[in-house]
Ligand SMILES: [Fe+2]
């Protein structure tokens with residue numbers, strides 16, 4: 498019999514569909530971890546809104562219909578649970594040297610530390626983004642946006658639960674220690690930072706939040722999709738369910754940027770401003786000029802590309818070979834899924850030019866995932882440009898060159914323009930403010946970050962959404978603030 502159910506039990510302290518009540522050791526370990534988590538949420542989660550009633554979505558099942566439950570809840574009382582996608586019968590490992598063997602239901606001993614590391618790195622990113630976003634509530638452009646921020650935050654909290662469940666259930670004492678450490682590291686902390694660079698950057702304003710959920714949560718999607726291919730079945734099932742939540746985060750990002758772009762273009766049209774580079778005139782309209790939006794795209798794209806790690810990596814090769822982490826949409830790729838004799842073209846800077854260099858495909862797993870990411874990220878940019886054109890403004894947003902402003906991998910030592918020209922370090926620094934948000938740009942954005950908390954009202958710099966969450970009307974009170 499499967500140990501996982503489609504419906505989720507909400508009778509226990511920790512809602513779950515993994516029959517937690519039958520595993521008393523695990524149940525006790527998780528219940529011991531729970532108060533520390535709630536403390537973390539109250540101290541490191543959304544600042545100032547712990548008493549507010551928020552109109553949130555809670556999964557009551559892991560089938561598509563399970564998402565139907567919306568209701569008001571105080572965030573510390575949100576039912577964070579352990580939800581796995583249903584077990585596939587007779588699932589086989591789809592890649593690597595164990596290809597064709599039955600998927601593992603227990604941790605394979607020889608890969609224990611490698612697997613634990615993968616889970617810890619993924620798990621660490623989840624609370625990190627909550628910490629990065631904790632001050633944004635104070636400057637929300639609307640209650641609709643405030644609610645979306647909090648929905649993303651509680652789901653990232655649940656993703657932490659998902660990874661902590663795996664650590665506690667399958668990794669004994671080390672797992673418990675890792676679970677504790679998840680609550681001790683903090684984003685941007687000088688002594689105990691989060692593990693990955695992008696998760697120690699500040700998310701200082703709402704445009705950053707939308708860019709983060711568009712670009713960086715999309716890295717999350719790519720990582721989860723690769724882990725969903727894992728031969729370690731509990732990890733695969735955890736990640737498959739997390740992916741359904743991640744889709745909403747990227748919706749918040751794409752639609753958020755889209756609404757900012759829309760508002761800017763409409764305000765320019767109304768004011769009769771044709772030149773998007775007349776930044777001063779555009780800013781007077783109380784909106785964010787398009788060149789500044791482009792700079793934010795440049796920043797978040799570059800920082801997120803660093804999350805994919807070194808293009809050529811033996812760690813990534815080992816994880817693939819071991820059957821622990823696959824490629825994006827592994828089972829849809831038409832090859833032998835073992836890659837012992839194949840190559841993959843990796844972009845490098847050789848003899849003064851960027852060109853594809855064939856590397857053993859196994860070593861190029863990270864490069865491939867990053868290429869898949871770039872394709873995936875291009876879709877939203879296209880849609881933003883369509884919107885700009887439709888409103889009648891002459892401007893195109895673009896993803897910068899992959900080598901622009903990188904700190905990790907092949908291009909870390911190069912000074913490259915967004916257009917992909919290699920220049921000297923001094924020349925790069927001299928033009929930096931044309932490519933990345935300058936102090937003045939950030940000051941302008943900051944000057945617009947004033948809270949709007951009346952139902953149905955929106956800040957000057959962002960258009961209302963086309964439809965409400967859960968089809969609610971335009972003036973719906975998505976967050977009832979504590980008086
Ligand atoms: Fe997440």
Ligand SMILES: [Fe+2]
Pocket residue numbers: 653714717743746
């Ligand atoms: Fe996310």
